[in-house]
Amino acid sequence: xxxxxxxxxxxxxxxxxxxxxxxxxxxxxxxxxxxxxxxxxxxxxxxxxxxxxxxxxxxxxxxxxxxxxxxxxxxxxxxxxxxxxxxxxxxxxxxxxxxxxxxxxxxxxxxxxxxxxxxxxxxxxxxxxxxxxxxxxxxxxxxxxxxxxxxxxxxxxxxxxxxxxxxxxxxxxxxxxxxxxxxxxxxxxxxxxxxxxxxxxxxxxxxxxxxxxxxxxxxxxxxxxxxxxxxxxxxxxxxxxxxxxxxxxxxxxxxxxxxxxxxxxxxxxxxxxxxxxxxxxxxxxxxxxxxxxx
Amino acid sequence: xxxxxxxxxxxxxxxxxxxxxxxxxxxxxxxxxxxxxxxxxxxxxxxxxxxxxxxxxxxxxxxxxxxxxxxxxxxxxxxxxxxxxxxxxxxxxxxxxxxxxxxxxxxxxxxxxxxxxxxxxxxxxxxxxxxxxxxxxxxxxxxxxxxxxxxxxxxxxxxxxxxxxxxxxxxxxxxxxxxxxxxxxxxxxxxxxxxxxxxxxxxxxxxxxxxxxxxxxxxxxxxxxxxxxxxxxxxxxxxxxxxxxxxxxxxxxxxxxxxxxxxxxxxxxxxxxxxxxxxxxxxxxxxxxxxxxx
Numbered sequence: 001x002x003x004x005x006x007x008x009x010x011x012x013x014x015x016x017x018x019x020x021x022x023x024x025x026x027x028x029x030x031x032x033x034x035x036x037x038x039x040x041x042x043x044x045x046x047x048x049x050x051x052x053x054x055x056x057x058x059x060x061x062x063x064x065x066x067x068x069x070x071x072x073x074x075x076x077x078x079x080x081x082x083x084x085x086x087x088x089x090x091x092x093x094x095x096x097x098x099x100x101x102x103x104x105x106x107x108x109x110x111x112x113x114x115x116x117x118x119x120x121x122x123x124x125x126x127x128x129x130x131x132x133x134x135x136x137x138x139x140x141x142x143x144x145x146x147x148x149x150x151x152x153x154x155x156x157x158x159x160x161x162x163x164x165x166x167x168x169x170x171x172x173x174x175x176x177x178x179x180x181x182x183x184x185x186x187x188x189x190x191x192x193x194x195x196x197x198x199x200x201x202x203x204x205x206x207x208x209x210x211x212x213x214x215x216x217x218x219x220x221x222x223x224x225x226x227x228x229x230x231x232x233x234x235x236x237x238x239x240x241x242x243x244x245x246x247x248x249x250x251x252x253x254x255x256x257x258x259x260x261x262x263x264x265x266x267x268x269x270x271x272x273x274x275x276x277x278x279x280x281x282x283x284x285x286x287x288x289x290x291x292x293x294x
Numbered sequence: 295x296x297x298x299x300x301x302x303x304x305x306x307x308x309x310x311x312x313x314x315x316x317x318x319x320x321x322x323x324x325x326x327x328x329x330x331x332x333x334x335x336x337x338x339x340x341x342x343x344x345x346x347x348x349x350x351x352x353x354x355x356x357x358x359x360x361x362x363x364x365x366x367x368x369x370x371x372x373x374x375x376x377x378x379x380x381x382x383x384x385x386x387x388x389x390x391x392x393x394x395x396x397x398x399x400x401x402x403x404x405x406x407x408x409x410x411x412x413x414x415x416x417x418x419x420x421x422x423x424x425x426x427x428x429x430x431x432x433x434x435x436x437x438x439x440x441x442x443x444x445x446x447x448x449x450x451x452x453x454x455x456x457x458x459x460x461x462x463x464x465x466x467x468x469x470x471x472x473x474x475x476x477x478x479x480x481x482x483x484x485x486x487x488x489x490x491x492x493x494x495x496x497x498x499x500x501x502x503x504x505x506x507x508x509x510x511x512x513x514x515x516x517x518x519x520x521x522x523x524x525x526x527x528x529x530x531x532x533x534x535x536x537x538x539x540x541x542x543x544x545x546x547x548x549x550x551x552x553x554x555x556x557x558x559x560x561x562x563x564x565x566x567x568x569x570x571x572x573x574x575x576x577x578x579x580x581x582x583x584x585x586x587x588x
Contacts, residue, residue, distance in 0.1 A: 108508075113495055116508045146471075146504060162508070163500040164470070171465040176458070177440075201407055204535020205499050206457040206528065210440060214402075214410045214456070234500065241498020 002048055002056045003284035004101075006065035007121055008033050012280075013048045015056060020285035022278065024051075032063075032070045040071035041096055052099065059101035060090075060288040062280065063121035066103040076118060079109035082156040083127050087290040104287055109159045117162050122148045125252055127286050128279030130155050133250065140250045140275075141242070143235075143257045145170070149242045163238045166257075172209060173227055181216035183223035189263070191225035195232020196239075196264045205237045235264045250275050296342055296350045297578035298395075300359035301415055302327050306574075307342045309350055314579035316572065318345075326357075326364045334365035335390055346393065353395035354384075354582040356574065357415035360397040370412060373403035376450035377421050381584040398581055403453045411456050416442045419546055421580050422573030424449050427544065434544045434569070435536070437529075437551045439464070443536045457532045460551075466503060467521055475510035477517035483557070485519035489526020490533075490558045499531045529558045544569050 003014040009031035015024040028047060035043050044059075045052070052059065066074035077089040089105030106120035122142050129140065135154045142148040145166035151158045172178050198208050212230045215221045221229050239261075249265055251258045252275040262272035297308040303325035309318040322341060329337050338353075339346070346353065360368035371383040383399030400414035416436045423434065429448045436442040439460035445452045466472050492502050506524045509515045515523055533555075543559055545552045546569040556566035 108512075111495075111497070115492070115495075115505050116512045116514070117504070118508050118511060147500075161497060161501050162504040163498065164504045165500050167470050168462075168466070168500060168503070171469045172462070175465045175469045176461050198409070201405075201409075202535070203405070203455060204457065204531060206441075206459050206462060206532050207455050207535060209462070210411070210456040210458045211409050214412050217412060218402075218410050220410070237498060238500050241496070241501060 001285060001288045002051050002059040003281045003288070004044070004048070004059065004061040004065075005063050005121065005124075005280045005284070006061050006070070007031050007063040011043075011047065013051075014278075014281040014284070015048075015051050016281060016285050016288075020282055022281055032065055032067070040065070041094065044101070045096060052095065057099075058288050058291050059095060059099075060104065060284045060291065061101060062104040062124040062284060062287075066091075066106060067120055070103075072103055074103050074105045076106045076108035077123070079107060079160070080153070080156045080158045081107055081123070082130070083286045083290065085156075086123060086127065087287050090287065090291070102287070102291060104284070107157060107160075111159070111161065117160060119148055119160060119162065121280070122150075122160075123157060124283035124287065125279045126150055126152065126157050126283065128281065128283030129250070129252060129275050132275070137246070138250060139242075139246045139248070140252055141261060143251065143253045143261045147238060161242070163241070165234050165238045169231055169234050172230060178209070178212050178216075178226070178230065181213060181223055182226045184227075185224035187231075187260075188225040188228040191221055191228040192232040192260065192263070193267060194221075195229040195234075196236040196267050197232075198229075199233050199236025199240055200268075205233070208233045208237070231260065232264070235260060239264055239268055247271060248273060252279055253277060295579060295582045296345050296353040297575045297582070298338070298342070298353065298355040298359075299357050299415065299418075299574045299578070300355050300364070301325050301357040305337075305341065307345075308572075308575040308578070309342075309345050310575060310579050310582075314576055316575055326359055326361070334359070335388065338395070339390060346389070351393075352582050352585050353389060353393075354398065354578045354585065355395060356398040356418040356578060356581075360385075360400060361414055364397075366397055368397050368399045370400045370402035371417075373401060373454070374447070374450045374452045375401055375417070376424070377580045377584065379450075380417060380421065381581050384581065384585070396581070396585055398578070401451060401454075405453070405455065411454060413442055413454060413456065415574070416444075416454075417451060418577035418581065419573045420444055420446065420451050420577065422575065422577030423544070423546060423569050426569070431540070432544060433536075433540045433542070434546055435555060437545065437547045437555045441532060455536070457535070459528050459532045463525055463528050466524060472503070472506050472510075472520070472524065475507060475517055476520045478521075479518035481525075481554075482519045482522040485515060485522040486526040486554065486557070487561060488515075489523040489528075490530040490561050491526075492523075493527050493530025493534055494562075499527070502527045502531070525554070526558070529554060533558055533562055541565060542567060546573055547571060
């Protein structure tokens with residue numbers, strides 16, 4: 001089986017064995033924003049055509065490849081959803097030579113007041129860890145540009161909420177007045193922690209982020225520590241707002257960012273358990289396994 | 295007397311009569327970011343040299359002209375401060391022909407946990423309305439790129455807090471994924487109100503702003519209403535966080551923006567009273583009047 005995690009800025013492919021073991025993996029900076037319309041099949045064949053020729057099947061894909069800007073827009077499945085509901089939403093696209101590939105749907109949900117939320121790709125990562133988490137209700141955080149906080153219950157995704165934390169960090173750092181005082185450099189944990197603490201004060205996020213400037217102006221925080229302080233403020237506010245948080249939070253994402261979240265969770269008295277970031281391969285394997293029985 | 299409000303992006307000058315009446319006013323897109331270093335005196339003379347030649351004096355300036363990027367960096371005065379404390383912090387700069395002009399200091403304060411905050415220019419606007427507000431404690435909101443919420447008491451500025459609302463709105467609208475779904479157009483009050491309401495829900499700002507995307511994707515909010523909805527969410531969060539807010543809030547700023555704040559305050563059960571946005575001329579007149587007695 002071939003599993004493909006195809007997002008906005010990156011392409012990751014896994015050749016999977018019969019039980020879902022990763023036999024080989026490939027990655028390229030060929031996110032959907034780097035692929036011209038109509039070139040998705042050719043791009044995919046250029047990356048993993050040899051696996052297909054060697055007989056690996058099916059090809060199952062997830063992520064922004066199923067969005068309006070991707071290969072084919074696949075309608076969102078709705079919460080609550082487990083592997084069966086999500087598999088039912090998959091659509092086929094032509095790979096060439098009469099072969100087909102599958103694209104998984106995204107997932108949508110509505111909160112208590114009816115406001116919708118969406119994810120594309122993270123739902124498959126979640127499918128990849130649901131077996132490990134087992135019965136009962138759990139909270140899973142997927143940190144990133146658009147962090148997702150999901151509630152899962154006995155193998156199904158019940159609800160989730162997106163926080164624009166990573167993107168707000170990026171635009172404030174690159175495009176706001178805060179940039180002027182900042183100096184690039186390695187992450188500074190002490191200033192990150194200080195930001196997490198600051199998020200617990202009254203005053204609100206819009207006030208706290210201005211403090212990056214005022215504390216920089218007064219040289220209370222060195223220029224090289226300001227971006228870590230900003231990161232701590234934003235992640236701290238995200239944690240403060242994530243509702244219905246259990247005392248244990250599973251964190252699923254890139255290692256460096258997951259460790260920041262674990263640190264911030266720890267500071268707020270919660271236990272973080274980091275999950276395998278390759279979960280997407282497992283999730284796609286589970287989806288692909290249902291396809292073979294269709 | 296000549297009063298000059300010289301900010302980052304605009305230059306405004308007022309020729310004042312003996313009692314502070316505005317006799318004439320001039321404005322130019324010559325904010326300090328548009329003036330090359332060393333050209334401040336020449337720029338000022340080009341704008342109001344005729345007033346100076348005609349004998350108007352003193353020239354008193356406020357705003358970013360007193361910042362590190364301005365003509366001369368003037369150290370911040372500290373809260374609590376009234377007209378005397380701020381006047382004592384003014385410095386003189388050479389205008390040419392042996393003449394001098396005054397630049398007002400900015401103002402700084404520290405919150406309950408010691409975090410500093412700063413303003414440059416707004417403190418003079420506040421001086422301009424303090425006489426009108428009279429005795430007792432009042433809350434004054436100065437909406438803008440960096441909104442200021444000030445507590446004033448019997449003629450002095452006691453404390454204040456900055457919220458980066460306007461700038462966060464700008465960077466999200468111009469540089470984030472939210473831009474993709476937005477369509478330019480006139481402000482839409484209904485969607486603004488909906489955003490203000492949304493800010494009162496749980497979930498936090500970082501989650502609510504992502505809703506601009508999900509509700510746009512689901513076409514629950516038209517493309518031309520999304521920026522108004524975003525504006526309502528951010529201003530709603532600012533109001534929610536502004537601590538120690540009285541039931542009456544004085545709003546001092548550009549008319550259009552002040553009316554948005556009044557609308558959002560009204561929706562949260564508070565009474566907004568709009569103040570004259572020309573307050574800066576009055577504040578500079580008060581500072582200039584102390585100079586004549588030095």
